[in-house]
Amino acid sequence: MPGVLNTLTITPFEGSTIGARVDGLDFSRPVPDEVSNELKAALHEHGVLVARSTNVDDHTMIALGKKWGPLDNVTAHKKAGRKMRLDIDEIFDVSNIDPEDNLIAEGDALRVSSARGNALWHADGAYNPRRSGISIIRAVELPPKGTGGETEFLDSRTSYEDLPDAKKMEIQNYVGMNTLYWNRIQANPDMEMFQSIDCTQVPLAKHRLAQIHEPTGRGNLYIGSYNHHIEGLPIDEGMRITHELRSHVEQDKYKLTVSWENPGDMAFWDNTAVLHRATIGAYAGKYRRDMRRISTFDDSKWAYGENDPNNSQQIGLK
Numbered sequence: 678m679p680g681v682l683n684t685l686t687i688t689p690f691e692g693s694t695i696g697a698r699v700d701g702l703d704f705s706r707p708v709p710d711e712v713s714n715e716l717k718a719a720l721h722e723h724g725v726l727v728a729r730s731t732n733v734d735d736h737t738m739i740a741l742g743k744k745w746g747p748l749d750n751v752t753a754h755k756k757a758g759r760k761m762r763l764d765i766d767e768i769f770d771v772s773n774i775d776p777e778d779n780l781i782a783e784g785d786a787l788r789v790s791s792a793r794g795n796a797l798w799h800a801d802g803a804y805n806p807r808r809s810g811i812s813i814i815r816a817v818e819l820p821p822k823g824t825g826g827e828t829e830f831l832d833s834r835t836s837y838e839d840l841p842d843a844k845k846m847e848i849q850n851y852v853g854m855n856t857l858y859w860n861r862i863q864a865n866p867d868m869e870m871f872q873s874i875d876c877t878q879v880p881l882a883k884h885r886l887a888q889i890h891e892p893t894g895r896g897n898l899y900i901g902s903y904n905h906h907i908e909g910l911p912i913d914e915g916m917r918i919t920h921e922l923r924s925h926v927e928q929d930k931y932k933l934t935v936s937w938e939n940p941g942d943m944a945f946w947d948n949t950a951v952l953h954r955a956t957i958g959a960y961a962g963k964y965r966r967d968m969r970r971i972s973t974f975d976d977s978k979w980a981y982g983e984n985d986p987n988n989s990q991q992i993g994l995k
């Protein structure tokens with residue numbers, strides 16, 4: 678179709694090393710391959726894309742995601758006993774609404790612990806043997822404006838490039854040991870059910886800390902709140918280096934904040950180039966906020982990290 682390639686407009690955000698706004702995405706018809714390819718290339722370059730007030734729904738979001746690879750799903754969480762509000766397994770429910778369609782209450786420890794965990798910096802799927810590639814999230818229902826809930830991103834490629842050469846050399850072969858439990862322990866110091874877990878005695882996903890972002894060839898610091906220690910180093914030493922690197926990447930100069938304005942707003946991010954977190958705003962416990970995410974499995978050579986691709990059981994939490 679003539680002109681299809683020109684339907685998208687990509688406008689980089691000013692004052693940030695990551696992120697761009699996308700205009701011209703239309704989900705009323707299937708997204709053509711040319712457009713999805715253009716979108717993917719822009720995503721790899723900018724790390725984060727934001728589209729406002731789109732006409733996407735669950736099925737059109739999934740159709741777009743499937744063009745970029747097989748989709749992760751909630752099967753492991755269901756097996757662990759988690760009850761689901763939504764009946765499409767490819768959709769991760771990151772709302773504050775429970776399966777009975779009520780606001781999640783402070784007393785619902787498991788759901789509160791999960792929301793708090795998502796508010797720590799991470800790359801989706803880093804705690805699994807096969808990590809996530811691209812994530813897409815969209816707003817279905819939003820709380821009143823000014824009540825918070827922004828999504829924040831960190832430019833982990835620039836943060837890697839900014840490391841001194843000696844530090845790059847030091848970490849080049851380090852393998853991070855990742856578990857979802859470590860995220861939950863840090864996020865929920867008041868919850869006894871997590872504090873007794875020994876993160877050296879649970880299944881750990883191994884992913885290198887210093888990586889190459891294949892589509893651009895740039896270096897990337899792949900670290901976040903799932904990373905408990907470093908393979909082959911004394912636990913304390915690995916935790917100290919992990920903490921040091923996290924403090925580096927978490928500096929404000931690497932951060933982009935995306936606010937949610939209207940239903941249909943979407944954010945796309947490349948988990949192999951940026952980190953992200955949710956923020957818990959004043960809306961929590963007061964107003965409904967329905968956000969839905971899908972994620973592709975990474976298909977780069979780094980996808981399985983140092984894990985056995987033939988033994989890649991995913992981790993699920995109730």
Ligand SMILES: [Fe+2]
Nearest residue numbers: 795799800801
């Ligand atoms: Fe996430």
